[in-house]
Amino acid sequence: MNWIQLALASLWNRRSTVVLTLAMVALSLCLLLTVDRIRQDTRSSFANTLSGTDLIIGGRTGNLNLLLYSVFRIGNATNNISWQTYDDIRNNNAVAWTIPITLGDSHHGYRVIGTNTDYFEHYQYGRRQNLALQKGRAFDRDVVYEAVLGHEVAQVLDYDLGDEIVIAHGLGRTSFENHDDKPFVVVGILAPTGTPVDRSVHIPLEGYTAIHIDWQSGARIPGLTISAEEALERDLTPDSVTAVFVGMKSRIQTFQFQRRINEYRQEPLSAIIPGATLQELWQMIAIAENALIAVSFMVVVTGTLGMVAVILAGLNERRREMAILRALGARPAHILGLLMLESGFYGLLGLMLAILVHWGLIAAVGLWVQSQYGISLAITLPDATLSMILGGFLVTTFLVGLVPGWKAYRQSLADGLTAN
Amino acid sequence: MSLALQIESLKFRWHPKAEPILSIDALELELGQSLFIQGASGSGKSTLLNLMAGVLTPQQGVINLLDQPVSKWRGKQRDQFRAHHIGYIFQQFNLLPYLTVMANVLLPCRLSAGRKKRALEAYGTLEASAHHWLGQLNIPQALWQRPVTELSVGQQQRVAAARALMGAPELIIADEPTSALDQDNVENFMSVLSQQCAAIGSSLIFVSHDRYLAKWFDQTLTLGKAREVAA
Numbered sequence: 001m002n003w004i005q006l007a008l009a010s011l012w013n014r015r016s017t018v019v020l021t022l023a024m025v026a027l028s029l030c031l032l033l034t035v036d037r038i039r040q041d042t043r044s045s046f047a048n049t050l051s052g053t054d055l056i057i058g059g060r061t062g063n064l065n066l067l068l069y070s071v072f073r074i075g076n077a078t079n080n081i082s083w084q085t086y087d088d089i090r091n092n093n094a095v096a097w098t099i100p101i102t103l104g105d106s107h108h109g110y111r112v113i114g115t116n117t118d119y120f121e122h123y124q125y126g127r128r129q130n131l132a133l134q135k136g137r138a139f140d141r142d143v144v145y146e147a148v149l150g151h152e153v154a155q156v157l158d159y160d161l162g163d164e165i166v167i168a169h170g171l172g173r174t175s176f177e178n179h180d181d182k183p184f185v186v187v188g189i190l191a192p193t194g195t196p197v198d199r200s201v202h203i204p205l206e207g208y209t210a211i212h213i214d215w216q217s218g219a220r221i222p223g224l225t226i227s228a229e230e231a232l233e234r235d236l237t238p239d240s241v242t243a244v245f246v247g248m249k250s251r252i253q254t255f256q257f258q259r260r261i262n263e264y265r266q267e268p269l270s271a272i273i274p275g276a277t278l279q280e281l282w283q284m285i286a287i288a289e290n291a292l293i294a295v296s297f298m299v300v301v302t303g304t305l306g307m308v309a310v311i312l313a314g315l316n317e318r319r320r321e322m323a324i325l326r327a328l329g330a331r332p333a334h335i336l337g338l339l340m341l342e343s344g345f346y347g348l349l350g351l352m353l354a355i356l357v358h359w360g361l362i363a364a365v366g367l368w369v370q371s372q373y374g375i376s377l378a379i380t381l382p383d384a385t386l387s388m389i390l391g392g393f394l395v396t397t398f399l400v401g402l403v404p405g406w407k408a409y410r411q412s413l414a415d416g417l418t419a420n
Numbered sequence: 421m422s423l424a425l426q427i428e429s430l431k432f433r434w435h436p437k438a439e440p441i442l443s444i445d446a447l448e449l450e451l452g453q454s455l456f457i458q459g460a461s462g463s464g465k466s467t468l469l470n471l472m473a474g475v476l477t478p479q480q481g482v483i484n485l486l487d488q489p490v491s492k493w494r495g496k497q498r499d500q501f502r503a504h505h506i507g508y509i510f511q512q513f514n515l516l517p518y519l520t521v522m523a524n525v526l527l528p529c530r531l532s533a534g535r536k537k538r539a540l541e542a543y544g545t546l547e548a549s550a551h552h553w554l555g556q557l558n559i560p561q562a563l564w565q566r567p568v569t570e571l572s573v574g575q576q577q578r579v580a581a582a583r584a585l586m587g588a589p590e591l592i593i594a595d596e597p598t599s600a601l602d603q604d605n606v607e608n609f610m611s612v613l614s615q616q617c618a619a620i621g622s623s624l625i626f627v628s629h630d631r632y633l634a635k636w637f638d639q640t641l642t643l644g645k646a647r648e649v650a651a
């Protein structure tokens with residue numbers, strides 16, 4: 001029986017204390033692992049949501065707000081852009097392409113985006129990937145009542161091509177006002193992207209106009225009913241759009257064009273560069289992130305201190321054990337090593353448990369987080385930086401074993417073989 | 421003829437300026453002979469035990485064990501010597517509560533290559549050796565694989581004796597091992613222990629305040645006089 005086996009047998013003898021101590025160490029590490037994972041995956045999923053777009057233009061508002069509602073489907077637009085302005089932007093010589101979007105309605109809590117076929121042509125995410133259709137087709141230029149569903153919408157609500165969907169007025173998950181007189185036919189389902197696109201229902205801008213043709217200020221105009229067919233005979237060109245994604249012919253022109261938009265005379269507008277605004281977002285979030293990480297570190301430190309305290313507290317009861325080992329020829333250094341081994345055991349097993357619990361946690365809530373916040377949490381090993389920190393933690397747990405180890409060393413020298 | 425124990429002008433004090441707690445001019449014990457050390461509490465019995473076991477070292481004088489100047493050695497060597505050549509029995513609570521009876525008895529052979537070798541030479545396997553000693557000390561076979569916590573105090577002391585005898589160390593040092601036993605158990609324990617020590621030719625050094633036990637031993641040392649003289 002070597003010292004490791006002896007240490008393990010001794011720990012097994014004290015298993016109720018050991019289990020609680022392990023749980024303390026493991027949970028503290030699990031918190032650190034999970035906070036770091038969420039931090040990393042939030043960043044990457046935000047960064048992967050949009051690419052290739054040089055500018056986003058919307059009604060005059062805060063930069064962050066514009067980015068959040070236009071790209072991440074978080075929050076609401078305060079102002080729209082007139083169709084006239086949109087035309088101006090689209091026809092500008094520096095502009096390569098545009099994607100107009102209109103927001104405001106929803107379907108079972110999923111946001112409905114009015115747009116045109118440019119969306120499927122120019123919208124890019126991740127590393128400049130275009131949207132791909134898993135089934136069906138994009139909507140036709142001339143057909144109004146067609147919808148293309150994000151992957152998750154189709155999955156969760158179990159829609160297939162040809163199904164009819166009714167759009168609810170406003171953004172509430174349970175809306176009392178439905179545009180049930182003008183249903184849309186599902187003509188396409190997008191391949192999964194891991195971005196908010198998965199949670200969007202796309203309809204033509206004309207469709208947005210059509211369902212609101214007999215509405216005013218967010219309510220039906222009493223006594224006025226225009227059927228779906230009748231609506232088609234009217235001019236369905238929208239009065240306004242919520243935001244416009246812009247691709248420049250040359251990226252060099254981006255800043256100049258941004259300034260021109262921000263100084264646009266006819267209408268107060270805001271233009272943002274998505275990457276730059278995302279950086280602003282990070283800077284803001286970094287404060288909270290750092291606070292969370294700092295708290296997690298403090299929890300790990302607390303857990304480690306607690307572990308040392310538990311070992312120290314147990315030493316008095318273990319004087320006999322030490323004296324017996326001494327009588328059998330154990331050197332004081334063995335006693336010291338035994339306690340460092342024990343402390344390191346808590347660290348090592350605690351870490352392994354923490355990783356398992358952390359993975360379990362992500363497996364358990366990952367899908368919910370994905371659907372609720374659009375952040376896909378990965379079940380992976382910690383990255384290089386965190387691995388180094390965890391390695392440092394392991395070394396530390398062995399080293400803090402010196403504290404009880406030293407006490408036991410002194411104790412066993414003083415007690416000799418006569419402790420009772 | 422070799423000596424198991426030889427003490428010369430030994431003085432031990434806890435503080436440099438304090439009176440010596442222990443003072444022995446000369447003591448010799450031949451290998452195979454047994455020694456009874458008797459003294460009231462506070463007479464320095466425990467200190468002498470720690471000195472003989474090599475856990476403490478004297479400020480003056482020499483302690484030789486098996487003709488080796490153990491008291492002059494470094495701590496590591498003394499610890500090794502103890503593992504190889506000394507079987508130690510405590511007053512009580514001798515056994516690690518988290519190991520079985522067998523695992524407790526096997527411990528000395530796991531910590532000392534020398535004792536392992538001797539056990540193997542004599543009995544073939546370590547298990548056979550452990551079975552031999554448990555049998556000799558009248559531990560029922562049904563208890564061998566049980567946790568030691570299920571044993572009575574008397575049984576625990578006999579298991580401790582079996583452990584001390586494993587690997588036939590030349591010296592068995594016992595620190596009042598009978599103080600927790602009732603009279604019948606004391607007789608039984610003393611006779612088995614003396615017989616077995618004699619059987620392997622080891623020297624038994626036995627400490628007790630109980631004068632009555634002296635009859636089991638070849639030699640007796642009475643402690644306590646040193647301080648009376650000094651006073």
